[in-house]
Amino acid sequence: MKTALRFALPFCLLASTTTLASAQQQCGGDLAPFLAGVKAEAVAAGTQAEAVDKALAGAAIDQKVLSRDRAQGVFRQTFLEFSQRTVSQARLDIGKKKIKEYADTFGRAEQEFGVPAGVIAAFWAMETDFGAVQGDFNTRNALVTLAHDCRRPELFRPQLIALTKMVEHGDLDPATNTGAWAGEIGQVQMLPKDIIEFGVDGDANGHIDVKKSSPDAILTAAKFIQHLGFKRGEPWIQEVTIPDNLPFERSGLGGTMTAGEWFKLGVAPRDGNTGFQNLQVSLVLPQGRKGPAFITYPNFNIYLEWNQSFIYTTSAAYFATRLAGAPPYQKGNPEPGLDTEQMKVVQTKLEGLGHDVGKIDGILGSGTRAAIQKEQQRLGLVPDGWPTAAFLNAL
Structure with a gap:
């Protein structure tokens, strides 16, 4: 998925009155004075004036970006519909080939950042089909448009400032670089601030290019996932079978029971691994008690940081387990939902x-x-x- 799904989280952020008032003063109006303000802020943040001029030269408002922004919605598909479409056998086959092709890079990612290959490869697949579909919006114009728009300038203006720093580093050509409509760049669709902070030069060529360099994208994603709180050696999601007589009122995200407590009630991991009984988990039932069932461990929280769509995150986490060798989930026989x-x-x-x-x-x-x-x-x-x-x- 190359769309800006991670923006489901910032949509819900409530900035302070002071922050919002300040942001409102820096958005809207004529484009020229707005860009002048961006330049002043970028220079104050340490970017050379010449680099800022290069980054902003020819900047324009993209109405297609605004249309996408206004139309953005969360998935209306069920978990079974979405996961079976995105976690396809073809993607699984390609993912395993990519893990083998970049075995040294994935090995370094796990050694240095504690993130398994499957976790990274699943995001890589779902965001851009392993780099094949990265988006065709001019990144600079997308960020100018969304920072100038007064709906969420506090989110996008800092990303525009970070883009000027990428231009200064020689890691981005503002005239030609393309990506997602919301400014995300590269094979795992990351924002400029995250690339600046967590970028890794995986191919050691002196530049961080998450768009063209798979090693750069893989290691940058690994470092970012580590930053989100991924704990080395711990699971993230595990398919389970469940009995009929559970305290289902305690299911759902934000659970307050340990894995061991659920196991004692008859919840049984399909892979037989009960080695993390003391971790607090959630029992998640994407389509109710008659459909697929999973317990999510603390590492699942990184998926919610990446994207707050429950269907996307559960599918991405399941995808990662399949790449790690887990079997397909049991579909069950869920009751029909509502339109x-x-x-x-x-x-x-x-x-x-x-x-x-x-x-x-x-x-x-x-x-x-x-x-x-x-x-x-x-x-x-x-x-x-x-x-x-x-x-x-x-x-």
């Missing part, structure tokens, strides 16, 4: 009952899932967080 309009009705009813579900958009996000669980329990239904027609009728 978008039915989900909007559910969200409206939940909101009327005092639950915070965010925007009424027909999307089964984490807030909606949590509210559904609470109402399922109140109504005497199994609280597995999966909305069905029976739940809608009961509600």
